[in-house]
Amino acid sequence: MKTEQKLKFSPRVFTIPLLFVFAIWFVYWLEITFGWNFNKFGVYPRNFSGLKGVFSSPFIHSDTKHLFNNSVPLFVLSVCLFYFYKEVAVKVLIYGGIITGLLTWIIARESYHIGASGIVYLLFSFVLFSGIIKKNYRLVAVSFITIFLYGSMVWYVLPIKEGMSWEGHLSGLVTGIIFALLYKKRGIVKEKFEFSKTEFDTMFDENGNYVPPVLEEETELKEINYKYIYKENEPE
Structure with a gap:
């Protein structure tokens, strides 16, 4: 059996997800401690100054519940990304995050869009569809686990809850599918079996x-x- 990439543990499997989660909690701590409000650094659609939110909005959250709801899936899905897709993990996280923010800037309502939920949907979508596309049994198993844990998130790409940036969720979901297709031949792929010659x-x-x-x-x-x-x- 051969694969293009063997699964090996690396410290960054946990360090990068932990640093990301720590960063969003630290920003929220600054807001609470000093009475600051960073909402104006969110994505504001079709406004040139609102483009800065493409880079800053994932670190800004409205309240503790919003922050906690994003922290757990962000950490779990990031660990999956850096363990199973380490060859392309950084590209998916950075470039995918930028594209998610840009799509939000293009399609969203005129309001400040904040939070890491767009990144969460990006990771959810990429892990889910990449495993299915690659047809690798490990990755398919991860995809089904992802569906089991976070499958209900799919409903929130629709405008069913007031005050929620469903446009950011939808942007992340679409971007994840694009990157799953883009990197379908990178990293671990479908196992290839080679059989030794027999007497027959x-x-x-x-x-x-x-x-x-x-x-x-x-x-x-x-x-x-x-x-x-x-x-x-x-x-x-």
């Missing part, structure tokens, strides 16, 4: 024609005849 395989040549097996007795007889002929023709 040696009975056929490369064109599929039957080749009778040579018995050991026949081989010894040919060697004896060869020696006899060679000795008979040998000059005295």
